[in-house]
Amino acid sequence: MPTTSGRPLRADAERTVRAILDAAERVLGENPSATLEQIAEAAGVARTTVHRRFANREDLVRTMAISSWRRIDAAVDAARPQTAPPLVALHQATANVIEIKYGAAFALDRADPEDGELVRLQADVFAKCDAVLARAQAAGSIGADADLAWVRRVYLALIAESVHGRTADDLTDPDILASRVIDTLLNGVGRRSGM
Template identity: 55%
Template sequence: MGETAARPLRADAERSVRLILEAAERLLSRDPGASMEQIAAEAGVSRTTIHRRFAHRQALTDALALSAARQLAQAVDDGRPATAPPLVALHRITANVLEVKGAWTYALSLPATPDSEAATLHATMAERCITVLDRARAAGLIDASADLHWLQRVYYALLGETLHGNPADDEADPDALAARVVETFLHGAGVRG
């Protein structure tokens, strides 16, 4: 992938890469067929700058996917999946993930190239999800006989619906949304008693 993977960048180069990636996210979310030149214009950089940083469009989308995956992995890690009390970890991770996924919808929709750093990060995040669910089960928050891999899929579906579900839902606070997701995940729609 161009210079971004080859060696550390100077501060001004890092800033231009960040601007390009943020502009690519905004523009490609609206127009997935946008050209490199349109992305450069959106970022406020020259065509030569974008081509110097990313040799071709695939290099740009790979960098976009990797940047988003890194941010998402950091969001999961910040929730302390292995050390925080399970309910706290589940809530914190959910809020963090909703915030990152909301900001990087296009980038996180890109399939990770097999054996890439992004694919490794996604696999690690899946493992951390199972860790939190296993700890929640051990704490009695989840039934002892529950299939954790099935619950992981349900949790992911709740996250997806929260981000892309009802456009009329005006609740945007990640903590409030996380509380709703965790409550639904742990208790469903059954009668409280």
């Protein structure tokens, strides 16, 4: 994991940064106005450690967003979008992304849409999404006349809705939610024959 300066970190420093990022997600998710001192306390590090790693709160939030998008990119790659059967890849990528989004909602919701690195990471993820959707269309799982740009927008909205605004009583199993997202994407919510 690089720092905001782009240099690689030692293993112990990387663990410290990861602890700060994880604590920041939890603390800011509960209280968006929490201080860096509260984040440091939750991470089990000194306030000066947080300030040494992050220039300010905005730098911390930006690093959280970049880290989350990197994890999403790796999770999509792990689903083998170019080589696995398209619906298998789509399901696995969906489950992987849902799992990450559960733990990164604050950071992802506050990602700066003008940040060049974030724009590049998102474009990479969306290109992989487009590729697997095109493969699913070629295999006949998505209608030949479907507008794949629209399909991607609907797909991403379904993922977002499966994660955001959930309560403690909501289903949270990423695999089950992925099945629901894919089923809704491919089959809609209309009445099915034989029902």
